[in-house]
Amino acid sequence: MENENKRLGWLDATRGIGAIMVMVFHLWERHSEQKFIPYSIINTTIDFLIRGVYDFGKIGVVLFFAVSGFVIPYSLLRYKNGNITRFIISRFFRLYPLYWISIILAIIFVNDSFSAKQLIANVTMFQGFLFIDNILGAYWTLQIELAFYILCIFLFMFKFLHRDYVIILNIYGWTFLALALGVIRYITKIEMPVALPLGLAVMFFGMAFRKYKLKEGNINNKTIYIALVSFLILMVPTSICAYSNYWYKYIITYTIALLSFILLSKSSNKEYIVLSFLGKISYSVYLLHPIFALAVYDQLIKTEFGKIIGSYFIIALAIICALMAGTIFYYTIEKPLVNVGRSFSKKIINNYNKLYAERGVYKNQSKSL
Template sequence: MKNKRLDWLDAIRGIGAIMVMILHLWEKHLEQMSTPHSIINVIIDFLIRGAYDFGKIGVVLFFAVSGFVIPYSLLRYKNKNITRFIISRFFRLYPLYWVSIILAIIFVNDSFSAKQLIANVTMFQGFLFIDNILGAYWTLQIELAFYILCVFLFMFKSLQKDYMVILNIYGWTVLALALGIIRSITGIEMPVALPLGLAVMFFGLAFRKYKFKEGSINTKTMYITLLSFLILMVPISFCAYSDSWYKYVMTYTIALLSFILLARSSNKKYTILSFLGKISYSVYLLHPIFALAVYDRLIKTEFGEIVGSYSIIVLAIICALIAATIFYYVVEKPMVKFGRFLTRKISNPDKSQISSSVYETKPKVM
């Protein structure tokens, strides 16, 4: 069977990026409204963040997709895997990220210190307890932690082992519970989101192994693991996020079940969503600049008063998608291509030795 790109994964990423952007724009909308408690606002607000968090559902979907595809980029090569992995991930993440920092400084946040700027350039600012220049950067540190873990497990030949993947899901979930308890008792804001994000990513990896029969993970193991995670989300959320604990339980439940349902429709084509998935990293990084900033600047103008906030939200989304598309083709795609060129130059492997994308595989029927 010929390799094909997994459109449903792109579709999930596209959905996730749009959900995050809609949540942030909706929060901007409520800040500007003189009647935020009107009936229509109350209804929409409930649908977006009443019983769950629309944006965090998108983030959890991102994490699950990362777990599904990222480890494969380590395992698919026959030699020099770690070097290739580091190079490909560097050119995938950093060039566009640095561009977003420059744009953020110009258009959004000019009140930062040299220390904050240097830390943000590394993308490790969260581990250094230094604020992000843009709030959206917080998820990138969790991604980096997952990459480091994957490399570590690969070095010890554990990334391929099913039991280690399952053990990581349970281990990071239990750590999240421990941090949540500490947070509840001491009031110290422990980083509960980090182990939860890692648990979701390893769930994505386990689901890949299950879906494509790349190991011995069966249906029973997969769904017992999922159920155990969702059950533990109740005390984790209650301890760490007591005021809105039910939202976190609902958010993670909806996100993971949606991920599984979309995976089961993997034979379908998602033309528009697939394209949004391809530009999703650009959308995620640039929407605070080209969506939120556009909204802020237009909503207070005469034009904004005439067309209304909802129209400005739509216009801001369109601007963000146009900007993301441009930066995808001008920055992101060329840098990813250059990263692949460098990985091929390392040892000049036979082209049949690798797939052109971690999204490509030979899917098997479930």
């Protein structure tokens, strides 16, 4: 059990790093929008490090995607009976209740200019596929997560989810689709959803990397790193076509994120107390930081107190407030509801197994008669 906890510890640590990077990026963006911020070497240097040649926020998101690929498919493969039912129930209770609460809070404190159509679409979490705007910008990644879950269920149903070659083909397939959409975007100037196949490719890479690292299949060192290098090479034309103004940021960002993911995996025998805790509350922090952290910043920056302590201290206070809110919501809402989902799924599966056993007994009795 101790080795298992350590192994999962680096994944939680990776999530924690991702959550902090996304939050810091969004706060720094808000900071940069202030017209009264004077020029300084420190400010320019920090701006360069956070969003100059790469993007803190996207690094965090790519780390999230890689971790999802490493973890999520195992939820389908670990059970002998009722895999899909358990998976859907557990994912629902993991994602939706807290997500719905964040929508309510966003409507109250952040975005009160929305239509009934936008609200209904956002409640489903499929708004991106319906070409309807997110109530909070951070929601865009959740739709890519949902697409990955659906793909995993589909592959599991047809007994492909555990096959090494299918996982590798998905990495290449989604990467080439991203390139194709990027080319179409460049030619037609239509905003094609390039981020979707890129995110899916990263998730399937995370899945392949798990099989390689934990020796759960036949994916070897050569296969995994050829897939990684191929993805990063194809990121060049994809980024140039799809994100012509900032193409270099995407290449550098994805490279840093994936290499960081691999490096963090090499420390899987270490314990990360603080980062692992941040990883546990990362979903709450991710959903709530646009509400709590940005609200704190917006309110304090206007006050005399804010002018005295300065923007950097306000950003630090905003991060602390968001982490406190994330911790509270994790222990009062997210974690209890995840446990409810587990109990509910176990109850359904137990009833299913009981019914199946009774039918088996009935059939045997019929045959004996």
